[in-house]
Amino acid sequence: MAFLPFARPDITEAEISAVVATMRSGWLTTGPNCAAFEREFVEFLGADAEAIAVNSATAGLHLAFEAIGVRPGTEVLVPTWTFTSTAEAVRYLGGDPVLVDVDPLTLCIDLADAERKVTERTVAIAPVHFAGLGVPDGALTDFAERHGLRIVEDAAHSFPTLNEGTLIGAHGHDATVYSFYATKTMTTGEGGMVVTPDAELAARMRTMRLHGINRDVFDRYSSKKPSWHYDVVAPGYKYNLTDTAAAMGRVQLQRSHEMAAKRAAIAARYDEAFAGLPVVLPAHAPDGSTHSWHLYVLRLTDEAPLGRDGFVQRMADAGVGTSVHFIPLHLQPYWRDTYHHAPEDFPVASAQFERCVSLPIFSSMTDDDVDHVVEAVTGILA
Ligand SMILES: Cc1ncc(COP(=O)(O)O)c(C=O)c1O
Numbered sequence: 001m002a003f004l005p006f007a008r009p010d011i012t013e014a015e016i017s018a019v020v021a022t023m024r025s026g027w028l029t030t031g032p033n034c035a036a037f038e039r040e041f042v043e044f045l046g047a048d049a050e051a052i053a054v055n056s057a058t059a060g061l062h063l064a065f066e067a068i069g070v071r072p073g074t075e076v077l078v079p080t081w082t083f084t085s086t087a088e089a090v091r092y093l094g095g096d097p098v099l100v101d102v103d104p105l106t107l108c109i110d111l112a113d114a115e116r117k118v119t120e121r122t123v124a125i126a127p128v129h130f131a132g133l134g135v136p137d138g139a140l141t142d143f144a145e146r147h148g149l150r151i152v153e154d155a156a157h158s159f160p161t162l163n164e165g166t167l168i169g170a171h172g173h174d175a176t177v178y179s180f181y182a183t184k185t186m187t188t189g190e191g192g193m194v195v196t197p198d199a200e201l202a203a204r205m206r207t208m209r210l211h212g213i214n215r216d217v218f219d220r221y222s223s224k225k226p227s228w229h230y231d232v233v234a235p236g237y238k239y240n241l242t243d244t245a246a247a248m249g250r251v252q253l254q255r256s257h258e259m260a261a262k263r264a265a266i267a268a269r270y271d272e273a274f275a276g277l278p279v280v281l282p283a284h285a286p287d288g289s290t291h292s293w294h295l296y297v298l299r300l301t302d303e304a305p306l307g308r309d310g311f312v313q314r315m316a317d318a319g320v321g322t323s324v325h326f327i328p329l330h331l332q333p334y335w336r337d338t339y340h341h342a343p344e345d346f347p348v349a350s351a352q353f354e355r356c357v358s359l360p361i362f363s364s365m366t367d368d369d370v371d372h373v374v375e376a377v378t379g380i381l382a
Helices: 013-025 032-045 057-068 084-092 111-117 137-147 199-209 217-222 243-254 256-274 308-317 333-339 347-353 367-381
Strands: 050-054 075-079 096-100 122-125 150-154 175-179 192-196 296-300 356-359
Touching: 013 243, 032 050, 032 192, 032 243, 050 057, 050 199, 057 084, 057 122, 057 150, 057 175, 057 192, 057 199, 075 084, 084 096, 084 333, 096 111, 096 333, 111 137, 122 137, 137 150, 192 199, 243 256, 256 296, 256 367, 308 356, 308 367
Parallel strands: 075 096, 075 122, 122 150, 150 175
Antiparallel strands: 050 192, 175 192, 296 356
């Protein structure tokens, strides 16, 4: 049987046609497709908000932290269980990410540990809705309000995810940042979106997205003002999304319910197949919330016949690609050495890291692909 990769994008003829049509249109960079993608994205979320298309979630996090005022001397609470982007975007601005341990079941930020880490320099919390499961919104909002903090949600994994009855991105938090990287639940190859209900933050992020210029290129060439004129009001970045990418994203957005249903069906099949094995199954969403199943993360228990690294090897031998999400930031050389972190400072994340493994879960998997994974896992662990 052919090797099953850990992830593969779900691209149909519709995405291909949309990209080709854009290539033929004469407009490749940020333009009508981006504008439509932004509009359709907030419509999908049902959010009274603006969306700002960017070329990665990392860029979106940078813009969001810049707009809310992260600067040298400020701190942002970040779970150690995340990709380095969430924290590095704080460092770009000279701020300090303060790492927080995670809940042992959900692997999302532990608000009790966050409580201990708030200082007079803390300006924001950046929860990561890990794997596609929301950090309970009531508790998050209450925490931020009590401490007077901004909320920048890292929603790289959580499109679309219902969190206590409302889709993530529509709760009115300062900024919600999505990733459309190739492995995500919807993709533009590389890309991302920032959603904010705050018109001032939106204006700042739009400006900083394109060199600190106060008009988008498309506006510049299509509005009535002289096309050569623009004002540079800040040393901004180059974070705009191309129209070819946005064309792909618009089709993926239309297909997102169908793709989410496929992921959920795969997760249900795995849950059933692995129930009796020496593993901890992924946490499920409570009533009123959903899981987007960007990742399906198993944790091997002490009863498992082998450790995580051995399991990864045996899965590869059985023709199945796996991955590990995440190597917690406090174990990464830069974060460990810069902030003098030790494994025992984050007991939950350090222990869970040793046991966790992510299985393939993507909407273009066939039934045979899913059977292949089930047989490999049960063959190794049963
Ligand atoms: C939690 C989290 N945040 C941010 C990112 C960065 O996304 P991007 O590659 O779009 O910058 C990732 C990417 O894997 C991620 O997993």
